[in-house]
Amino acid sequence: MLLMNVKSLCLGILTFGEATGYEIKKAFETQFSQVYDAGFGSIYPALNQLTTSGYVSCRQEQQEKRPAKKIYSITESGLDFFLKELHKAPAKDKFRSETLTKLIFADMLPRENISILIDQVIDDYNNYVVDLSDSCCEKQSQSEKFLCGFGITVRQAAIKYMQENRHLIESASSSSSQQAAE
Amino acid sequence: MLLMNVKSLCLGILTFGEATGYEIKKAFETQFSQVYDAGFGSIYPALNQLTTSGYVSCRQEQQEKRPAKKIYSITESGLDFFLKELHKAPAKDKFRSETLTKLIFADMLPRENISILIDQVIDDYNNYVVDLSDSCCEKQSQSEKFLCGFGITVRQAAIKYMQENRHLIESASSSSSQQAAE
DNA sequence: CGGAACATGTAATACGTTACATGATTAA
DNA sequence: TTAATCATGTAACGTATTACATGTTCCG
Incomplete structure (x- = not known):
């Protein structure tokens, strides 16, 4: 897995603290807007896969008249994985116009x-x-x-x-x- | 279809003259290296699809002790299609690092x-x-x-x-x- | 003798986008 | 009332990468 994909970057965002999928989307739009952008259609499946892999854990918070919030946190093995990715040699920069x-x-x-x-x-x-x-x-x-x-x-x-x-x-x-x- | 994909760019390369898949690969490595790169695994299927669509035609040249060369040319409808793509509004530039x-x-x-x-x-x-x-x-x-x-x-x-x-x-x-x- | 260049292709996999589906709240 | 924000997800599709498969010729 490369650093530059939705899964790794979701993990990276979660190193800053727990967040919902919705909040992660916002992080992509602000902090990461220069280097990546991901839609809900990429983020939600990614979070589910990360949960299955044990890299993130999910706690639910009930809300009235809204879907329950799913608050994700990075696990130890998730952090471990992310740091390993971070130490890999990066791919070359690409400019697409x-x-x-x-x-x-x-x-x-x-x-x-x-x-x-x-x-x-x-x-x-x-x-x-x-x-x-x-x-x-x-x-x-x-x-x-x-x-x-x-x-x-x-x-x-x-x-x-x-x-x-x-x-x-x-x-x-x-x-x-x-x-x-x- | 976007301009920035293998199919459109193969078509674009063929506007400069007929070429084989192998030669198209080289064009990606030289002229287009700054904006795109494509491997054989992308180019050959692309050329087959373009042939099916009628955007390119293919003429075979037998060679001794080598697979026959497939020389592709852009057709009228292919040129038409390419020009339409060229007139579409481009997507925003992306820089990935x-x-x-x-x-x-x-x-x-x-x-x-x-x-x-x-x-x-x-x-x-x-x-x-x-x-x-x-x-x-x-x-x-x-x-x-x-x-x-x-x-x-x-x-x-x-x-x-x-x-x-x-x-x-x-x-x-x-x-x-x-x-x-x- | 080894490696690059010539020459084409398939299959499995990975990755991401788009459209669809649902529905309440809040501010203009 | 209309758009934005909050909140989650699936299914279909488009698109590209990787590894595999085959084989010759020419240069050093």
Whole structure:
């Protein structure tokens, strides 16, 4: 099992303290948003499997007019397992960009389309930087601040590069593609 | 279907000209290495499915003492499909780093371990930059150069950030974790 | 003689997404 | 009244990875 999957990360989140599936989802949306995102459809099954493996234990708390809360805690063997994962050599970093992938085929797209595409990525990145900058201040741990700063820095560099080099692909796109595109 | 999957990308590669599965694999390793990687176990089934869908056609070339080459070409309907994919709004960019993910749990790792981890990512990034810089010169199309430069710039920014900020997490890691880790 | 490159494929497995299903509470 | 938040889950599907299976040629 890799570190970067729902199960391991649920376990990791539980090292910070007990939590429900719902709360774990929120952790994915905040602390872990930069490196992972998981939906309920991944989290709940993961927690069930972790329970079966004995890596987490589950205590139920009845609530009126709501489904009972299932509060999960990491067990000793769960912590053990997680630490072993943490000591394994990490896989290489991967950057996946659909936009950049599309731009490889820039010759097949009309000029205008390319410009819109680039405008949008820049915009996305800008928004991302703004969001991170806001949340960064609230972060308590050093490692979270480090991660936050990383995300900001890298995206700012990406924005700058795109602004300075977009002409390379914006000028090159041929008009002959429009017939095929339409 | 998304743009960023084996099938669409095989189709995309075939817009550059006919190719065998083996050659497509090489295209993934070179031109597309930054944005995707696919093994034979993904490519061959993909090509079969694309053939069934009528998006590619296949011509066989007998060879002595080797399995017959299957040379694939994109069909009209395949090109049509690909262009439609190309015109869809792209998904948001994702950056996945196991190392950064691990570093969120820096408090649970011994100081030394963290330093090694950071040294290794920086090293990986440096190697990546070197490889890209070499291959960049050979690139013919503008869009490939753009992508290449992007990869270099972003990684250089990442390296710089890590060098300047690693102390944030290197100093914070507690020694109390060592007992649990061992 | 060993390893890389050429050449294709299948089967089992792992992993995650999406849609579906249910239903109360609270704030705008 | 409408959307968001709280709260859990299943089933179907899409997608990719890994290991297995086979065999030749060429270079060092």
